[in-house]
Amino acid sequence: xxxxxxxxxxxxxxxxxxxxxxxxxxxxxxxxxxxxxxxxxxxxxxxxxxxxxxxxxxxxxxxxxxxxxxxxxxxxxxxxxxxxxxxxxxxxxxxxxxxxxxxxxxxxxxxxxxxxxxxxxxxxxxxxxxxxxxxxxxxxxxxxxxxxxxxxxxxxxxxxxxxxxxxxxxxxxxxxxxxxxxxxxxxxxxxxxxxxxxxxxxxxxxxxxxxxxxxxxxxxxxxxxxxxxxxxxxxxxxxxxxxxxxxxxxxxxxxxxxxxxxxxxxxxxxxxxxxxxxxx
Numbered sequence: 001x002x003x004x005x006x007x008x009x010x011x012x013x014x015x016x017x018x019x020x021x022x023x024x025x026x027x028x029x030x031x032x033x034x035x036x037x038x039x040x041x042x043x044x045x046x047x048x049x050x051x052x053x054x055x056x057x058x059x060x061x062x063x064x065x066x067x068x069x070x071x072x073x074x075x076x077x078x079x080x081x082x083x084x085x086x087x088x089x090x091x092x093x094x095x096x097x098x099x100x101x102x103x104x105x106x107x108x109x110x111x112x113x114x115x116x117x118x119x120x121x122x123x124x125x126x127x128x129x130x131x132x133x134x135x136x137x138x139x140x141x142x143x144x145x146x147x148x149x150x151x152x153x154x155x156x157x158x159x160x161x162x163x164x165x166x167x168x169x170x171x172x173x174x175x176x177x178x179x180x181x182x183x184x185x186x187x188x189x190x191x192x193x194x195x196x197x198x199x200x201x202x203x204x205x206x207x208x209x210x211x212x213x214x215x216x217x218x219x220x221x222x223x224x225x226x227x228x229x230x231x232x233x234x235x236x237x238x239x240x241x242x243x244x245x246x247x248x249x250x251x252x253x254x255x256x257x258x259x260x261x262x263x264x265x266x267x268x269x270x271x272x273x274x275x276x277x278x279x280x
Contacts, residue, residue, distance in 0.1 A: 205236035
């Protein structure tokens with residue numbers, strides 16, 4: 001075979017391989033399998049065969065998606081799945097690789113992708129396989145509320161309030177700053193000593209919320225913004241800002257300052273299992 005013929009053959013094999021891969025990707029996209037509880041759900045978005053013609057690196061690839069409810073406020077999710085078990089034709093499969101990341105969710109994010117690579121599977125006696133595993137997360141144990149009192153009294157006093165204790169956490173109002181455009185409150189909060197340790201990238205305290213509640217209408221006015229002044233393992237100092245522009249505040253005595261804070265954090269495993277994953 002001449003050089004020209006060899007190049008044509010190589011090009012043909014490349015096109016065939018790519019066509020086969022794309023066919024597999026499309027075949028199972030849009031037919032997700034789901035499992036999980038009401039707060040966390042895992043989907044199989046796609047099953048594909050990645051075929052390597054040059055080396056023995058062909059794999060069966062699973063693209064999964066972890067979703068969580070708006071009721072869940074995770075501080076950290078590690079989407080590198082672990083304790084993975086997979087069964088094909090009654091025999092266990094060794095996982096080749098997993099892909100994911102440790103992620104501190106931000107506002108508006110309620111899903112994360114993850115990938116599991118298994119040995120390349122062919123349809124023989126079995127047309128499906130089983131896979132199960134776990135994803136690790138850190139979530140709040142619960143929340144408590146503390147009332148700091150009337151806005152009119154806080155603004156008039158503009159001084160530090162005494163430490164208040166609740167089950168699982170403590171907090172104090174460290175400063176009140178009144179301006180023409182905004183009112184700012186400095187809060188120091190501390191969680192209980194039990195549970196996971198945190199580094200400065202894991203902003204557990206952003207789950208806390210300072211708000212003004214109207215005693216007559218029960219209308220809530222969440223802080224318009226905040227600045228994290230200091231955050232350590234279990235202690236944080238945050239300044240919350242309430243903007244006065246375009247706000248109809250009325251009588252300050254009608255408003256009470258309320259702080260909702262996380263009482264503690266815990267590790268939570270998110271299990272997933274799919275009994276009949278189709279083989280491409």
